[in-house]
Amino acid sequence: MNLTLQIWRQKGPNDKGQMVDYKVNDISEHMSFLEMIDVLNEQLVASGDEPVAFDHDCREGICGMCSMYINGEAHGPDRGITTCQLHMRMFNDGDTITIEPFRAAAFPVIKDLVVDRTAFERIQQAGGFISVNTSGNTQDANALPISKHDADEAMDAATCIGCGACVATCKNSSAMLFVGAKVSQYALLPQGQIEATDRAANMVAQMDLEGFGNCTNTGACEVECPKGISLTNIARLNRELMKAACKS
């Protein structure tokens, strides 16, 4: 198929940036979206132009690196996948596809489609852990049974890959789904409950400091999340924060 691509090009953080049109031809429907971008970049390199910079790594939907806003949606029109898992069979011959970086004030553009998501790092550093040292003599893994239900729910929350699609798609650029998932994972496990309220308070404080917006419960994040992280994690985060407020 032959396609027109409208891609956000921005030379650096201080450049204004603009949409630029490109044509790619003979794209196979079996290609992944990023392989289609590879084709474009080969074309650009051949003509001596700078290829489009974009983040990607594992190309199997788990590292969370790829981050494109395609035709007005984070990770494109398909559901439950990252950009690298999107395939060209979702598009038709002659289509015009717009490709933009994930947008949020807290995710400044580095170049073209590459954004800086280290705000997520700092949120995690504020409390996204259980304070335990590596010793080799922590108690036996089976010393503390955990109900299967809680373990499974913690696992569901923990599947977050930190791609930032929730922020990108949120009309308020809120990071609540990301933070909610991490807080939930630990709040559901006895090991994490000891620090649970402090964790919630600290991570939320850092989230606000980074300039993410307020959650207005539109639910867009849950729909666009490639791992299907549920909104109930946000509800749990709200509860955890209320607990923190009551305790302090």
Next chain:
Amino acid sequence: MNTILKTSIGRKIAMALSAFFLMFFLLMHLTINLLSVFSPDAFNTASHFMGTNPLIQFIMQPILIFGVLFHFVMGFVLELKNRKATAVKYVKNNGAANASWMSRNMIYSGIAILAFIVLHFKQFWMHEINYKYIAHETPNATRYYEELVKVFENPITVAVYVIAFIFLALHLLHGFKSAFQSMGIPAIRKKTFETCGKIYAIGVPAGFIIVALYHYFNQ
């Protein structure tokens, strides 16, 4: 405690609490309004009670005014903060793909409701204040029904009223469940609350609209 209330979640919880209060008020208001359809006398009694009881007048009424103001001011504050958080807009954004119109436009349905409330204050509340506390007219326990009927004689008023309540319905369709979500409702109750939300969000504004239309067509 204080610092936590200042977090984005703290603000959101405050928003939800004021919403609960307003939703409770709406339900009460509707109940009284519905009385006007079934029994003018009962409507007059209830209205007179509400209009003269000092507890309602001097405690509940200021709280209500504060609640309304708080909900609006906070709504605007959050909207401004959120606009700052989304400094650069997408060239192409398909918002409808993942969220309802209602949830994405709370600020607009809210503004529409605010405009209506201003009108409503002018029509009913200012009149009441003037009647009771400025003009000091003779208390009359049976005037309410007639006043109500009179207001709904005007087709433009009725039309504005109907449109305003449609916006309220839109606001509530997202607002009801959103308030519960903000309060951290557990997943197992989510469905129930969503159903309740739909019933409330459509039922309550519909009730107000029915009252208005009833009086308009009954004249």
Next chain:
Amino acid sequence: MAILDSKVPKGPIKDKWTTYKDKINLVNPANKRNIDIIVVGTGLAGGSAAATLAEQGYNVKAFAYQDSPRRAHSIAAQGGINASKNYMGDGDSDYRLFYDTVKGGDYRSREANVYRLAEVSGNIIDQCVAQGVPFARDYGGLLDNRSFGGVLVSRTFYAKGQTGQQLLLGAYSAMNRQIARGKIQMFNRHEMLDVVVVDGKARGIITRNLITGEIERHSAHAVVIASGGYGNVYYLSTNAMGSNATAAWKVHKKGAFFANPCYTQIHPTCIPRSGDYQSKLTLMSESLRNDGRIWVPKNIEDAKAIQQGKLKPTAIAEENRDYYLERRYPAFGNLVPRDVASRAAKERCDAGYGVNATGEAVYLDFKSAIHRYGKEQALLHGIKNPSEAKIIELGEKIIEEKYGNLFQMYEKIVAENPYKTPMMIYPATHYTMGGIWVDYNLMTTIPGLYAIGEANFSDHGANRLGASALMQGLADGYFVLPNTIGDYLSHEIRTGKIATDSAEFEAAEKAVKERLDFFINNKGTHSVDYFHKKLGQVMWNKVGMSRNEKDLKEAISEIKAIREDFWKNVKVTGKLDDFNQELEKAGRVADFLELGELFALDALNRAESCGGHYREESVVQEGEQKGEALRDDDNYAYVAAWEYQGEPSKATLHKEHLEFKDIELKQRSYK
């Protein structure tokens, strides 16, 4: 050979590690504050090492080329992590895990290292649970285990199909705690471009800030390489696009020996290539082979028709299908080890029986498993004389419970419903057992330079068992290195801060800059990927699943030719001092072009078949095992450690002879 001292402690294998730990020198807490350690790579091994070293009090500088440690490719491991907990009570023990690992590695690993790995495996699970890793549990709330990779016990702990992710997030959270405390300085989007050796000791690295292009010097008292494997030398592999061998190759060129580069694992269950544009291959968990049956058409005409898209696999009658693994290996059938399954698939496809347009795919069919489970379920539900449709419905439900996420992933990529049409699979490069040579302390031949995780060669021999990579990465990072490195650093407490203005740093930085300048200024004609693809083709065709002397010799000269062409004609767009992904790739491919040659040289040297390394010349000539891989313990029971001598082909070979005191050497048989 004095140079290759493995430093394995004396004494019985069961006591070596404990005795060793009791006797090594320690660094007192006040002194640890004055010691800096650089960790390159923050996957399972690097991340866990960085966190643990920081907890102990050292100042850690950690480097990752991605924007976060959480994105390291450890995250892609699906199946699980082995540990000899014996929670299932099925007779597992440290010794059994040790034995299985050595045997699985086809007797080419170092016994003492492997035993230590088995010994600390249980601690890993304890540690991860304490960190909040949500392992799967049973209804009693205890940890669940499954069997994996054809071993006889259930010792694999798992977290859905995302064990690697959860373990990495655990290590990442431990790192975050130390980053917050200032004990780890994290350098995201930084790539190590050289190691700096001062007075014979590793004292720092040169890095490039991938956002600004700035070249930086970082010094430390010890440097740890945890940069993963070199599978991307094949261009197409299941590795991440950015996975590279640059750090490992640079230290090799500065004096660290590179061991067994030819040991590569080709994983049998990957989604096949669909065209020339293919950028990477996706692995599907080996667990699929527990229920799937592998076949190709029996008749070449059918295979041709399928390749041309004229025939559907479901239209081929049972008697016209060749379940070649069941036919060749009746005892193990579809559950033969990875290397055997991969070679068998290649053999059928080379003979023309491949089943997709490229001719490089075989079927993995769940139809009989669906039937089997369906009938069982019907019985359980008390359904008498269930209809065919009902059986299939019930069976598919069970398959969905077991492999739902894998089936969904397959469908997203291939756009075929694997419940109805058999899956297509083909082997792909997955893991490299070879790597930087290390002694028992995980120290390379450069003092103060360590290598851990997939980057070193130590534990898997010639073939890695399923669910052992995660185990090794975390064992090295959490429990081994933090002990062994202290012994070395105890001699460094008086060294003081390492200056970065020495002549060695100067020279290293200059060389790095010159190379980058060359790339940007070279007026070439071909993109970096063009050369990488060419290298990949040679590697796959001549140094792939099946190797012979002639091909290997050709490969060596072909790789050299590609390399020469690369240095003449490579074209790198963009600027030096900017975010420049083409420039990043150029450096990595330049190193692969050298490593590939050493890889082929090592494969040529090892004229035996062992594990993932199969030499067509070394096969059983007659009897029941005819045609199967034949190991040559008399001549090749050694680790081939190569010393760089100015060019890959001139590398000199050092042998570390492997002694097997606790395990008897046997030929593997899966017939």
